[in-house]
Amino acid sequence: MTETLTEVLATCTERGEVPVRHKAxxxxxxxxxxxxxxxSDPVTLDALAAHAGADKFHLIRAFRAEVGMPPYEYLTRLRVARAADLLAAGMTGAQVAHTVGLFDESQLHRHFRRIFGVTPGSFARTMHRQHRPSYARVSRLACPS
Incomplete structure (x- = not known):
């Protein structure tokens, strides 16, 4: 089996094909x-994998290795970071949840509290009192680039 695998890999590299690990x-x-x-759209793993040009299971492993979290967690953090921006701009929690693609305000509340450690309402009140001085720092905490 090892000989066969070695031969297949040698054939692929001779034809100029890139091994899978370089595509990740x-x-x-x-x-x-x-x-x-x-x-803000519903994203499926199948659609994500098709767009990325990779098998969905390989994509999850590669994404976690590269980014430090699976794709769905990354999407959730993107949404919560966007929600923080909208809350700081004065939108209500229900409006924000719908705008960023979350199901409802309770889902926003749960994820926001898990990621930022405060509720969306507390965050919005703090931002309005402080006139949005530290949003850039907060969004970097939510979602690494």
Whole structure:
């Protein structure tokens, strides 16, 4: 079996094909771009994998290795970071939840509290009192680039 695998890999590299491990960063990059572009849309793993040009299970492993979290968690953090921006701008929690693609306000509340450690309402009140001085720092905490 080892000989066969070695022969297949040698044949692939002789024809100029890139082994799968070199495609992972490109697939992850494409997946991240797709998630950013479809922030408020429902995103399926199949659609994400098709866009990235990778098998969905390989994409999940490569994404976690490259970004430090699976794609769905990354999307959730993108949505919560966007929600923080909208809350700071004065939108209500219900409006924000719908705008960023979350199911309802309770889902926003649960994820926001898990990621930022405060409720969306507390965050909004603090931002309005402080006139939004530290949003850039808060969004970097929610979602690594």
């Amino acid at each position: 960063p490109r697939a992850v990059r494409r997946a991240r771009d797709y998630l950013r572009a479809h922030l």
